[in-house]
Amino acid sequence: xxxxxxxxxxxxxxxxxxxxxxxxxxxxxxxxxxxxxxxxxxxxxxxxxxxxxxxxxxxxxxxxxxxxxxxxxxxxxxxxxxxxxxxxxxxxxxxxxxxxxxxxxxxxxxxxxxxxxxxxxxxxxxxxxxxxxxxxxxxxxxxxxxxxxxxxxxxxxxxxxxxxxxxxxxxxxxxxxxxxxxxxxxxxxxxxxxxxxxxxxxxxxxxxxxxxxxxxxxxxxxxxxxxxxxxxxxxxxxxxxxxxxxxxxxxxxxxxxxxxxxxxxxxxxxxxx
Amino acid sequence: xxxxxxxxxxxxxxxxxxxxxxxxxxxxxxxxxxxxxxxxxxxxxxxxxxxxxxxxxxxxxxxxxxxxxxxxxxxxxxxxxxxxxxxxxxxxxxxxxxxxxxxxxxxxxxxxxxxxxxxxxxxxxxxxxxxxxxxxxxxxxxxxxxxxxxxxxxxxxxxxxxxxxxxxxxxxxxxxxxxxxxxxxxxxxxxxxxxxxxxxxxxxxxxxxxxxxxxxxxxxxxxxxxxxxxxxxxxxxxxxxxxxxxxxxxxxxxxxxxxxxxxxxxxxxxxxxxxxxxxxxxxxxxxxxxxxxxxxxxxxxxxxxxxxxxxxxxxxxxxxxxxxxxxxxxxxxxxxxxxxxxxxxxxxxxxxxxxxxxxxxxxxxxxxxxxxxxxxxxxxxxxx
Ligand SMILES: Cc1ncc(C[n+]2csc(CCOP(=O)(O)OP(=O)(O)O)c2C)c(N)n1
Ligand code: SF4
Numbered sequence: 148x149x150x151x152x153x154x155x156x157x158x159x160x161x162x163x164x165x166x167x168x169x170x171x172x173x174x175x176x177x178x179x180x181x182x183x184x185x186x187x188x189x190x191x192x193x194x195x196x197x198x199x200x201x202x203x204x205x206x207x208x209x210x211x212x213x214x215x216x217x218x219x220x221x222x223x224x225x226x227x228x229x230x231x232x233x234x235x236x237x238x239x240x241x242x243x244x245x246x247x248x249x250x251x252x253x254x255x256x257x258x259x260x261x262x263x264x265x266x267x268x269x270x271x272x273x274x275x276x277x278x279x280x281x282x283x284x285x286x287x288x289x290x291x292x293x294x295x296x297x298x299x300x301x302x303x304x305x306x307x308x309x310x311x312x313x314x315x316x317x318x319x320x321x322x323x324x325x326x327x328x329x330x331x332x333x334x335x336x337x338x339x340x341x342x343x344x345x346x347x348x349x350x351x352x353x354x355x356x357x358x359x360x361x362x363x364x365x366x367x368x369x370x371x372x373x374x375x376x377x378x379x380x381x382x383x384x385x386x387x388x389x390x391x392x393x394x395x396x397x398x399x400x401x402x403x404x405x406x407x408x409x410x411x412x413x414x415x416x417x418x419x420x
Numbered sequence: 421x422x423x424x425x426x427x428x429x430x431x432x433x434x435x436x437x438x439x440x441x442x443x444x445x446x447x448x449x450x451x452x453x454x455x456x457x458x459x460x461x462x463x464x465x466x467x468x469x470x471x472x473x474x475x476x477x478x479x480x481x482x483x484x485x486x487x488x489x490x491x492x493x494x495x496x497x498x499x500x501x502x503x504x505x506x507x508x509x510x511x512x513x514x515x516x517x518x519x520x521x522x523x524x525x526x527x528x529x530x531x532x533x534x535x536x537x538x539x540x541x542x543x544x545x546x547x548x549x550x551x552x553x554x555x556x557x558x559x560x561x562x563x564x565x566x567x568x569x570x571x572x573x574x575x576x577x578x579x580x581x582x583x584x585x586x587x588x589x590x591x592x593x594x595x596x597x598x599x600x601x602x603x604x605x606x607x608x609x610x611x612x613x614x615x616x617x618x619x620x621x622x623x624x625x626x627x628x629x630x631x632x633x634x635x636x637x638x639x640x641x642x643x644x645x646x647x648x649x650x651x652x653x654x655x656x657x658x659x660x661x662x663x664x665x666x667x668x669x670x671x672x673x674x675x676x677x678x679x680x681x682x683x684x685x686x687x688x689x690x691x692x693x694x695x696x697x698x699x700x701x702x703x704x705x706x707x708x709x710x711x712x713x714x715x716x717x718x719x720x721x722x723x724x725x726x727x728x729x730x731x732x733x734x735x736x737x738x739x740x741x742x743x744x745x746x747x748x749x750x751x752x753x754x755x756x757x758x759x760x761x762x763x764x765x766x767x768x769x770x771x772x773x774x775x776x777x778x779x780x781x782x783x784x785x786x787x788x789x790x791x792x793x794x795x796x797x798x799x800x801x802x803x804x
Contacts (some may be wrong), residue, residue, distance in 0.1 A: 158648075161659060191644045196487075207648055207659060212641040214490065215650035215660075216483065217513050223480030227487025227495070230471050231445055232642050235491065256476040413466045 156180045156190070158210050165204055169363025171322035171348035172269050176205040178328035178346075179238065179267060186333055194235045196225040198250060200242035200276045202269030202348070219250030222257040225264050233263070233406040236336055243270040243284040247303050251283070254305075258312035258341050262405035265335040265342045267328075268305055271350040279353030290357045309343040310398045316342035317398040322349060323370040324394060331396060339404045347374075347392070425602045430568045430594040431456035433601055434498070434524055435464060437572025440609050443522075444470040444493035447484035449477050449503060452536045453592040454526035457498035478503035482510035486519045490649065492640030494576055498524035501534060504543060504550070511585050512551030513651045515674065518627075518635060520579035520614055522572070524588045526595040529782045538782030539592035541704055541755040545762075547587050548733050554671055556678040558685055559587040559733040563707045565599035571687075571730070577612040578685060582677055583635040589732060591755065593705035593784055614638045621645045627670075628656035634677055678734055687730035688739055692718070696725030698798055699743055701764060702753040703729045706785050710753055713790035724794060735763045744772035749798055751775040753790055773798075 153159065157180070166172050183193060193211040197203035199218035206213035212235070216224045221239045229237045246254050246268050257264060273291060274280040281291030281298045284305065288297045310317045316338035318331035328346050335342030349355065349366040360366050375388060377395035428436070434457055438446075446461040448454075462472040470493075475481040478499050485495035499507060504525045514521055527543045529535025543550075547559045558578050562568040568590065575586040617624050617637040626647040627636050636656075639645035652660040653667045661667070678685065691711060693699060702710040707728040717724040727743050727750075729736055740763075744750060750772060752761035761776045768774050777793045779785050795801040 191642065191646060194491075194641050207650070210646060212646050213648045214487070214641075215648070215652070217509055217651055220479065220483045220510065223475065223483035224487035226473065226475070226480070227445065227447060227484030227489075228491045228641060229487075230473060230484070231488035231491035231493040231495075232640075235642050252476050253480055256480070409466070409471055413469055413471075416467045417469075 152180060152184060156184065156210055157208055161208050164208055166201060167352045169349070169351045170201070171271060171350070171367075172202050172205065174322040174325050175267065175269050175328055175346045175348060176208065178325045179240070179332055180209065181329040182332035182336065185329065186336060188236055188336075192235055193238065194228055195238045195240060196221045196228065197240045198242070198245035200245045200274070202240060202242040202271070202275070203245055205240045219245050219248070220253065221245065222250060222253040222264065222266065226257060226262055229262055229264055229406055230409070233410070237264045238336070239264055239266040241266065241268055242275070243268060243272060243305070244274045244282040247283040247305055254309065255312045258309045258314040258343070260405040261313055261315055261340040261402050263339055263341070265332065266344070267332065268343065268345045269348045270305065270345055271348040271354060273350050273354040275350045275353055279357055292357070305345050306343065306397050313341070313402070314343050315340035315400050315402050318343070318396045319345040319347070319392070319394045321347040321370040321374060321394060323367045324374070327394065334396065334399070338399070339407070340402055425600055427598055427600050428565060429456060430562070430565045430590060430597050431526065432460055433565045433569040434572045434588065434590070435460040436603055437569040438496050438522065438576065439464060439468065440569075440603065440606075441573045441576035442494045442611055442613070443496050443576065445485065445488035445495040446472045446497065447475050447481040447488070447495070448497045448499065449475055449481050451500045451503045453528055453595050454498045454500045454524065457524060457526070478506035479509060482507040482523070485521045486510060486514050486517070489519050489521050490641050492642070494520070494580070496522040496524065498526065500526050500528045501530045501543060502532065504546060508550040512553060512555060514585040515551065515555040516651055517649050518583035518638070518674070519585075520583055521585050522575045522579055522588060523585055524590065526590045526592060528592055529780065535782040537592070539705060539755060539784055540780065540782070541591050541706065542759070542780065543589065544732060544754070544756065544759040547589055554675065556584055556674050557587065557733045558582065558584060558678065558731070559589050560687065560730060561589045561703050561732050562594055562730070563704055563728060564594070565597055566601045567730070568594060569601055569603060573609050573611070577610065580612045580614045581634065582681070583614065583638060584678070591704045597705075616640075616643070617645060625656045626658040627654060629673070634681065682734055685731055685734060686736055686739065688736055689726070689728040689730060691726040691728065693725035693727065693743070693747070696723050696747060697749065698722070698724045698794060699727050699747045699750045700724060700753055700790065701727045701729070701750055701760070703732060703760070706753050706755055709785050709787045710790055712787035713794070716787060716791055717794060722794065722799065729760070732760065735767070737767050740764055740767050741769065744768040747772065749773050749775070751777055751794065751798055753777045753785060755779055755785060
């Protein structure tokens with residue numbers, strides 16, 4: 148019943164979206180909405196926050212409380228929203244440049260606080276909106292308009308980064324594995340703490356063209372072939388894992404959540420009166 | 421009336437004023453000489469059910485207070501020079517999205533890390549033009565601890581009434597000065613809250629001004645009015661638009677909501693100007709030195725008065741024009757190398773001579789220095 152979902156959760160008058168044909172971002176956006184629908188969250192209690200980039204345009208199409216902020220700062224805005232109204236389900240959608248370059252510091256600190264925000268990173272390994280410059284997740288050796296001779300930077304593993312910084316739910320999926328994005332997003336929202344779902348996307352217009360990765364279906368096939376579900380890792384030969392990207396639920400733990408800890412301080416003040 | 425009289429510091433009075441105005445959320449990053457504002461907020465907010473967070477930097481602090489304000493909580497942040505620079509990006513965001521918030525800047529010597537513990541008034545122009553693009557600004561500057569309290573309340577009220585970021589610009593002297601302050605009882609201070617929509621959510625246009633209103637009505641996230649907020653130019657529905665008419669109308673509306681209400685926003689003090697031949701224009705702690713200089717000058721038979729801008733932005737065009745129509749010599753005294761004076765020169769009557777006196781050595785400008793300047797340059801009593 149895709150059209151029902153469209154009517155219920157999307158701002159139909161704002162569609163069609165601005166994304167290029169074959170862009171992976173729409174699939175990820177749809178998977179997030181699927182997760183919200185499956186959970187039956189009240190639309191008025193969902194707040195979606197983004198930064199700047201192609202990916203960050205998603206909230207405009209989604210019929211919730213939506214905030215399109217400044218480049219890289221979505222998590223900082225979201226932190227204020229969640230502190231002010233912990234009842235809201237706060238979801239951040241962000242690009243790899245948005246979250247890992249200009250917003251990298253906010254990603255680390257939101258993870259560290261374990262504040263109850265679910266972050267979906269649309270990782271297309273490139274700066275799409277500005278026309279194909281290399282990003283912190285562009286693999287070493289690949290090209291961007293600002294890396295005409297190949298990128299010499301090392302690329303970030305955003306899942307490892309967030310986990311090390313303190314995120315309590317970490318998952319990775321791809322636009323090819325849309326159902327997995329949905330399932331991980333549900334778990335992420337359910338987690339009382341900071342959750343991050345890295346969703347590998349495709350940008351055929353810039354990353355694909357610059358690096359001769361073929362068209363969108365070719366790039367989607369690559370996502371399929373280059374990934375291994377974490378559940379299968381133990382059963383596979385070591386050499387079969389080489390250069391593969393592990394997807395699935397990568398980490399989950401229970402820690403004190405930030406706004407709950409703060410509420411305890413408030414409550415203790417009230418008792419002391 | 422059992423108003424509480426208490427000896428307090430300017431920075432403390434700022435927090436007390438914020439709490440009186442209804443502050444529920446503070447986000448900040450420590451920086452001298454503003455840090456006490458964060459510390460006292462951290463102490464006091466949870467006691468009233470409010471919240472404090474120390475963010476990772478000033479960029480995120482500014483973002484967090486905008487987020488909290490959108491979720492319905494009156495919010496403030498405080499900083500000094502280097503942090504004020506970092507806040508500029510999201511100050512512009514608050515301006516275009518019309519999110520009420522208060523930004524305190526306890527000025528210190530610059531540029532860069534400059535003179536961390538020394539007073540300065542070097543951020544006057546940054547307060548006006550620090551963020552890019554044409555945008556409205558309200559900035560207030562107190563000259564005493566009591567006035568810091570009152571202006572913090574006012575800053576919140578203006579923020580709520582005009583849906584705009586409001587700056588409270590202190591200098592280090594006022595921030596750290598201790599004076600006795602009588603804080604009003606709860607019901608005595610006039611408190612203004614943003615106007616919320618009452619229409620059916622289906623009919624809500626978050627950026628449309630209803631007849632008789634000054635600004636669009638503001639729903640909080642979670643209230644049942646699902647709407648979109650963006651820093652892109654947007655139409656009345658809140659969604660981005662590239663239409664040149666919409667762009668022009670939006671920026672003009674943002675400017676006009678301040679410009680059309682300038683009398684409500686214009687605060688100033690006039691001191692012994694009636695018979696004055698010379699007017700000193702000074703604000704913040706410099707105005708205190710000026711008053712003292714005026715007393716000495718008058719003892720010596722020199723008729724000097726003071727015009728003290730309390731609202732530094734929007735600029736007090738009307739008042740300065742009026743002043744310079746009447747008085748033929750004015751001297752602008754400020755702890756910078758000439759910022760406010762540029763605006764005075766812009767609007768002053770052409771027959772009025774505008775003098776400048778500015779210092780950037782990290783020291784307060786003393787009454788003696790001001791008097792000397794008046795006797796020398798302005799009156800040519802020395803060897804001009
Ligand atoms: C402060 C600031 N710097 C730079 C830009 C320009 N800019 C806009 S989007 C973008 C990169 C977006 O890349 P990413 O987050 O990966 O999202 P994508 O477009 O690939 O989905 C940049 C650099 C900006 N808007 N603001
Ligand atoms: S430029 Fe790339 S990321 Fe942006 S919409 Fe086009 S395909 Fe998607």
